[in-house]
Amino acid sequence: MTPPRVRFAPSPTGYLHVGGARTALFNWLFARHTGGTHILRVEDTDRERSTPEHTQVILDGLTWLGITWDEGPYFQGEYAARHQADAERLVTAGKAYRCFCTREELDAQRARAEGSGAGFRYDRRCHRLSASDVAERVRRGTPSTVRFLLEDEEIAWDDAVHGRISFQGRDLDDFVILRSDNSAIYNMAVVSDDIAMGITHVIRGDDHISNTPKQVALYRALGHEPPVFAHVPMILGADGKKLSKRHGATAVGDYQEQGIYPAAMRNFLALLGWSPGGDREIMPEEEMIRLFTLDGIQKKAAVFDTTKLEWMNGQYLSALPADEMLEPVRRQLSRMGVAVDSARDLRPLIDSVKARSRTILHVAEQVAVRLDPSRSKIDPKGEALIRKMGGAFGRNLSLGASALEGLTSEEWNADRLLETLKSLAESEGLKLGDVMQPIRVALTGSTVSEPVNELLVVVGRERSIRRVKETADRSNGGVSAA
RNA sequence: GGCGCUAUCGUCUAGGGGACUAGGACGGGGCCCUCUCAAGGCCCAAACACGGGUUCGAAUCCCGUUAGCGCUACCA
Numbered sequence: 001m002t003p004p005r006v007r008f009a010p011s012p013t014g015y016l017h018v019g020g021a022r023t024a025l026f027n028w029l030f031a032r033h034t035g036g037t038h039i040l041r042v043e044d045t046d047r048e049r050s051t052p053e054h055t056q057v058i059l060d061g062l063t064w065l066g067i068t069w070d071e072g073p074y075f076q077g078e079y080a081a082r083h084q085a086d087a088e089r090l091v092t093a094g095k096a097y098r099c100f101c102t103r104e105e106l107d108a109q110r111a112r113a114e115g116s117g118a119g120f121r122y123d124r125r126c127h128r129l130s131a132s133d134v135a136e137r138v139r140r141g142t143p144s145t146v147r148f149l150l151e152d153e154e155i156a157w158d159d160a161v162h163g164r165i166s167f168q169g170r171d172l173d174d175f176v177i178l179r180s181d182n183s184a185i186y187n188m189a190v191v192s193d194d195i196a197m198g199i200t201h202v203i204r205g206d207d208h209i210s211n212t213p214k215q216v217a218l219y220r221a222l223g224h225e226p227p228v229f230a231h232v233p234m235i236l237g238a239d240g241k242k243l244s245k246r247h248g249a250t251a252v253g254d255y256q257e258q259g260i261y262p263a264a265m266r267n268f269l270a271l272l273g274w275s276p277g278g279d280r281e282i283m284p285e286e287e288m289i290r291l292f293t294l295d296g297i298q299k300k301a302a303v304f305d306t307t308k309l310e311w312m313n314g315q316y317l318s319a320l321p322a323d324e325m326l327e328p329v330r331r332q333l334s335r336m337g338v339a340v341d342s343a344r345d346l347r348p349l350i351d352s353v354k355a356r357s358r359t360i361l362h363v364a365e366q367v368a369v370r371l372d373p374s375r376s377k378i379d380p381k382g383e384a385l386i387r388k389m390g391g392a393f394g395r396n397l398s399l400g401a402s403a404l405e406g407l408t409s410e411e412w413n414a415d416r417l418l419e420t421l422k423s424l425a426e427s428e429g430l431k432l433g434d435v436m437q438p439i440r441v442a443l444t445g446s447t448v449s450e451p452v453n454e455l456l457v458v459v460g461r462e463r464s465i466r467r468v469k470e471t472a473d474r475s476n477g478g479v480s481a482a
Numbered sequence: 483g484g485c486g487c488u489a490u491c492g493u494c495u496a497g498g499g500g501a502c503u504a505g506g507a508c509g510g511g512g513c514c515c516u517c518u519c520a521a522g523g524c525c526c527a528a529a530c531a532c533g534g535g536u537u538c539g540a541a542u543c544c545c546g547u548u549a550g551c552g553c554u555a556c557c558a
Contacts, residue, residue, distance in 0.1 A: 011557090048557090049558090103555095103556070120484095121484095165486075165487080167485075167486070171484070171485050178556085179556040185555090190558090206487065206551095207552050207553075208552090208558095209487060209552070213486095231487085236551085238493085271494065271495080271507095279495090279506045281506085281507060298494095301551065302493090302494065305493050305494065307508065308494065308508040311508055312508085314521090315521095356519065356520040421517085422517095433517045435517075439517095446519085447519075448520080449518070450518095451519095452517060452518080453517090
């Protein structure tokens with residue numbers, strides 16, 4: 001078997017949608033699994049809405065996800081001459097014909113048909129024109145489109161995900177393949193390009209199923225075998241409706257902004273409508289490629305569940321070496337306006353917070369607080385603790401500060417700190433938590449963090465002691481004033 | 483309306499006639515660990531849309547119903 005050739009063919013009329021990204025991913029996985037070629041073709045024939053900026057956003061999104069291509073990007077707009085030639089060939093062969101009906105006439109026919117309850121079907125009146133009549137109108141420069149002459153016969157194919165799908169020619173009509181300005185309509189352009197590029201497998205969204213019989217007919221008329229079609233299911237919002245802006249983030253770039261790690265996004269997307277069978281979920285790239293097959297693709301539309309995405313992202317972050325998170329975290333910190341000395345090694349800080357984080361944003365926020373505890377804001381749970389402990393909060397903090405001051409910077413390590421705080425609790429007859437929690441709240445504003453001794457190491461001796469003392473003073477002052 | 487596609491826990495899914503008391507994951511609830519949380523471990527609740535067939539036997543095959551979605555342009 002010759003190696004497959006597949007393509008991802010986005011229209012640059014907007015951002016890279018998660019549905020498009022998932023289609024691209026499936027094409028890429030299939031190409032890598034089979035040793036085939038992945039081609040990127042930008043379908044920019046909609047001149048009104050296509051922009052170079054959108055093209056760039058789409059390319060960037062794919063690159064961010066680690067989806068590569070072996071050929072292209074090709075731009076469909078550059079092949080207008082071939083599209084037109086292919087269509088003209090069909091006219092010459094008697095498989096297509098010029099239609100002189102105006103838009104107004106067509107609209108009127110359509111309105112009449114719908115009024116009488118029937119579906120509209122072009123009545124082929126222009127196909128009945130004599131050759132000389134057609135020639136005369138063309139000579140006079142009467143505007144015309146080209147319509148494909150669709151035979152009334154069964155048009156069927158074995159879809160790689162749905163099995164056999166069959167349409168009847170009589171349910172379709174003689175669709176337009178060339179506009180009156182001689183530019184090709186989508187179905188014509190796609191088939192012309194897919195033939196020219198030697199595409200063997202068309203993997204695309206199943207909203208294209210109803211285009212497929214038209215394309216199959218075009219392949220046959222052009223004398224080519226249709227490729228294998230694999231129609232992948234749609235992606236829906238949480239309400240079960242087609243994913244759209246109403247649902248919030250739908251662009252790949254939005255997730256990048258939200259601190260989703262690309263490998264996690266890719267893994268999550270792969271599992272939306274595809275399963276390797278069994279229980280595999282978190283998969284490295286190589287495994288995903290090895291396991292990917294078209295018949296693992298689901299027929300049913302899938303709901304995009306951001307909660308599970310975030311869980312998966314958290315799994316990736318926990319396993320990721322701090323080194324690999326360094327750049328995105330630095331970028332996020334500067335976006336947050338946190339000045340970071342370029343010599344400052346952020347890796348220990350990242351390591352101490354990543355297990356408790358679901359996004360890069362979340363990591364950066366916690367790193368920022370550890371770099372400068374005065375950034376911390378007391379959260380509701382912190383408030384609750386302060387209320388509950390009353391005067392003990394400040395008292396225990398003062399006690400803690402003195403104990404901490406007893407340690408030199410050489411002794412400022414996790415083991416020694418734990419030891420120190422434990423013996424403090426013991427000698428004062430306090431529970432360990434009574435000593436630890438106030439320090440945690442003083443340094444982070446929250447009752448949630450890594451173990452307090454590790455937190456102290458990461459924040460550093462000077463900053464920790466200063467912050468604990470300040471918080472103690474404020475608290476003790478506040479209590480006595482009250 | 484016509485044509486087409488689809489239908490397993492709230493969500494993502496496993497399942498391809500007996501291995502199903504329907505498995506896993508997210509989310510929810512509980513317990514363990516523990517200075518808190520996260521992670522991790524253990525446990526609980528939670529689904530085969532409905533109705534007919536076929537078969538000794540159906541989540542699995544067939545038909546119908548219902549529901550959802552897609553397309554129905556000189557858009558892609």
